Amino acid sequence: MAKIQKINVKSIDEIREEMIETVTSSKSDIFQISEQCRKDYDNMTNELRTIREMMVKLIAEEERLEEQVLKARLKLSELSMNFKDYTEVEVREAYEKAHQLQMDLSINWQYKKQLLDKRADLERRLLGLDETIDRADQLISQISVVMNYLMSDLKLMGEELQNAKAKQDFGLKIIEAQEEERKRLSRDIHDGPAQMLANVIMRSDLVDRVYREQGPEEAFKEIGSFKKMVRAALYEVRRIIYDLRPMALDDLGLVPTLRKYLQTIEEYHNKSKIEFTNIGLERRLPVKYEVALFRLIQESVQNALKHANACGIHVRLEMTKNELTVLIKDNGAGFDTTQKKPESFGIIGMRERVELLEGNIAFESKIGKGTSVFIVVPIPA
Template identity: 30%
Template sequence: MHKYFIYIFLFISLGCFSQGTQEADSLLNVIKTSNKLEDKARAHGKLALLNLLSDIQFAKKHLDSSFALYTNINNEKGIASSHLKLAVYYRLEGEYEKGLNHIKYSIDYAEKTKDTFNIANSLFQKAVLYSLKSDYNESLEVFYKILAIYEAMDNQGKVGLTLNSIGITYNDLQMYPEAINAYKKAVSIHEKMQDSVNLPNAYSNLALAYANQKQYDLALNFYRKARQIDINTNNEWGLGINSENIGVVLNEQEKYTDAIIYFNEAKRIFDANNFKTDLTRVYTNLGQVNFRLKNYIKSEFYLKEALKSKTNSKLVTKEIHNNLFELYKATNRYELALDHYEKFNVFKDSIFEEERIKNINELDKKYQTEKKDKEIATQQLEIQNKEAEIEKKQTLNIIAIGSAIFLLIAAILIVFIFKQRQKRIKEEVVSLKRQHQIKTLEALIEGEENERFRIARELHDGVNGDLSAIKYKLSSLLEMNNKIINEAITMIDDSCKQVRAISHDLVPPSLESFSLVEATEAYCSNLNEAYNNIDVNFQHLGEDINLSKKNEINIFRIIQELVSNSLKHAQAKAINVQISHRNNQIQITVEDDGVGFNANEVSAKGIGLGNVKSRVDYLNATLDLISNQSGTSYTIDIDTKQIDGN
C-alpha cells in the first residue's frame, strides 16, 4: 500500500501550487521576454515546482537554471530557496545524501536570517531525508524539534502535519500503536480546523497503520473517508492514491472484482495526469489481480506495461519480474518463466546486499550516538536563545503575514470568479454538443432497429409463408413416391429453418420477453448448439441489471457484434462473454483465444467496430481493446448513472 509520504512533505516545504497550463505558459513567457534576471530565476523555480510530480527531469533543468541565475546576481535568498528545491528533487530521485547536502545550505541561511518558518520547513526536509535513509532515530529527533517550534508559534496546522509525519516514522519502525496515537492526534487537529487539504493525508496514513496490522475493515473506513474528501476537493493525485490503496486492501480480502474497479480508477487518474511512478505501481497491481482471476491476457499486458516504465525502485522491478515468472509458469511458457526468474534473483540479491550495507552503517551510527548527544545538547541551548529573539519579532511577522494573506485571498477570489464564468460557458457549449450527438445517435440506432424489425417481419411473414405453401403443394405429390420431390421438400424445410434463424438473429424473441442477462445467456447457448467446434461461454457476476429496453438492446447489439467478429475472423476455439454489475458500474467483457489483429487498424475488413463504437458513445461508456497473438479482449465499462433515459 502507498502512503502520502511524498505528498505531505513536498507541499509543506514549497506550499500548494497549481498545475494549470495557463500558469506554466505565463512563466515561460516571463523567461523569454523579461529583462530582469531575478524575475527569470523566480519563473524557472516556479516552473520546476509545477513539474516535480509529472516530469521530474524537465523540473531539474529549470531548477538548475534558477540556481545559476540567482548565483549570477548573488541573491542569497534565491540561492537558499534553490538549495531547498534541489533537496526535494534529489529526495524524489532517491539520492538522499545529495539532498542532505543541499538542505544544509537552506538551514544555514534560515538561521542566519532568523526566519523561524523557513527553519522549520528546511528541518522538515532533513527529517524526511533521514527517514527515507532508514535513519529513523535521527528523523524522529528532528521531527520533535519541529513540533516544539510550531507549538511555540501556536501554528496548529503545522503541528498536525508534524504529528502525521511522526506517525509515518513510527509506522516505518513497525511501532504501530505509537504511529496510530500520533495519527489520531493529527486527525483531531485537522478535523477541528476543517482542513480538507491535510485531513485526507492523516486519514490515509492511519488506514495504512491498520492495514499493516491486517485490520482491513478499519483501514477501508479511513481510506474511504480520505477518498471522499479528495473527490469533494478535486484532488486528482490523492483520489488516485486512495483508490489504489482501497484496491490493495480489497485484493488482500480476495475481493478481486471490486479491487479491479478501484485499480482502473487509479490508472485513469495517473495516466491522465502523467504520474509515471504511480502508474507503474498500479499496472503491477492490475497484473496481480487479473492473474488471480486467471485473466492471463490482461495480466501479461499490464505487467509488461509496468516493466516498460523502467522505475528506479528495485523493489518494484523485482516484484514485476516475480509476477511475470508466476504468469508464464502458470501458462506453460517455461522459457519466458525462467528468464524472469533469473532477473528476479538478480534484483533480490542486489536488495539483499544493500540491506547488509545498511545494517553495517546502522551499527556504526550507534557507535557515534554518544558524540551526537553532546552536539544535540549544544544545539538545544542555541535554539532556546534563538526562540527568545523569535518571540520579539512575532508581532511584526503576524502583521506582515496577515496583510499578505488578505491580498492573496483577494487576488485568488478575482481569478476564481473569472475562471468559474469561463467554465460555465464551456460547460454550456459541451452540453449543447452532447445533446446534438445523442439525438443523432439515437435516430441512427432507432432507424437500424426499425429496419431489423421490418426485415425480420418480411422474412417471417413473406418468404417463410411462401416456402410453407410450396412445401404443402409438393407434399400432395408425395403419393407418386418421387425421390426428387422428397429432396425438394427437405431443402424447403432447411430454408424455413434458416429464415427463422435469420429472423430471430435480427430480433431475438428473448430480448423482447426477458432481461439483458437472460437474452445474452440464450444467445450464447444457441451459438453453442449451432457451432460444434467453438465453445461460447457466458457468465454473470454481481447484482441484477435494471435498464430501459432501449439501453438493453444497445448493450445486446454490442455483445452480438463482438461475438460475431470473433466467430467470423478470430479462428478461436473458445469465446467468453461476461457481464458484471456492482455499485452502478456495469462491465461487459468479450474474450477469445484466436489469432488476434492489429488494434491500430480497427477499420480493416472484417473487424467492423464502427457500429460498436457508435453504441458505446450513445451509452456514455468506454471501450478498452487488447489484441495479440494470444487472443482478443474487449472491455466495455458503463456507468448506469450516466446513461441517458435510464
C-alpha cells in the first residue's frame, strides 16, 4: 500500500514538473510577443510623429500653391481680356505656369491624402498594439502567479494554517501582492525612466544634426534641453528607489523620512497639496514599527492620489509615551465603506499590517466627501 502511495506522489511531481515547463515556455513566448509589440509600438509612434510633421509642411505648401494658382488664374483672365496687348510667348508661358501650378497642387493633394490614410492606419494599429501589450502584461502577471504557486512549497505554512483552503488563499494572496508590486514597478520604470532615456537617445541624434545644419548656437540650446531630460530621468529613478525603500528610514527614523517623502510626492504631483503635522514626541521606534507605519501612510496617500483623485491631503501623526496615532485625511472622491469590492485587497493588507502591530485601523468615507484613515498602534516600552 505504501508503495502505491509513493508511486502516486512521484506521478504528481512529474505532472507538476511538466506543467511548470509548459507554463515557463508559454510565459517566455508571451514575453517575446510583448517585447516585439513594444518595439513595433515605438517604431510606429516615431513614424506617426514624422507623418504629422510632414502634414504640417504639406498644409503650408498647399496654402502657398493655392495662392499661386489664384494669382495665375487672375493673370490668365487678364490675358484673355487684353489678348492683343501680350505676345504669343507671354501667353504661352502664362498658360504653362498656370498648368504647372495646378499639377503641383494636385500632386500635393494626392500626397496629403496618402499621408492621411497612412496616419489613420497607424493610429488604428497603435491602438491594437496597445491593447495587445496590456493583455500580454496581464497574462504574464497571471502566469507568474500560477508559476509561483506551482513552485512554492506550502508545507511550511501547514503548521500555522489549519486547513487546505486557508493555506491556498493565504499563499495566493501573498503571490498576487508580490506580482502586483512587480507589475507596478515595471510600469513605473517603463513609463518613467525607460521612456525618458529613449527620448534622450533620440535627442542625442538630433543635437548632431542641429549642429551640422544650424550651427553651434542652436546645438547648445538642444544640449540644454538634453540635460533637462537627463535630470528628469535621474529624478524618476530616485523617486522609484525611494518608493521601494527609503534609505533615510534606517538613518533618520519615521518622522523625518515621512516629512521628506510627502514633500517629494507633493513636488511630483504638483496639483496636489499635502500637509504633514507631527505632535508630541519624536523618537526612534523598532524597525518593524517604522517600516510598517511608513508603508501604511504611503499606501493611504497613494490611494488618495491614484484612486480618489484628491487635491488636498493632510497627514497628522501624534506620538505619546505609550501609543502612536495617525490620521490621513483627503478631499478625494471617497467610497462606500459598506460595499465590498474586489480591489479592497489593499485595505485588507493595511488591516493585516496594523494587526501585526497589535493596533487598530478604521476608515471613514462618503462618496464625494473624501476619506479619513485612523490608525492607533501601541508603542513597546
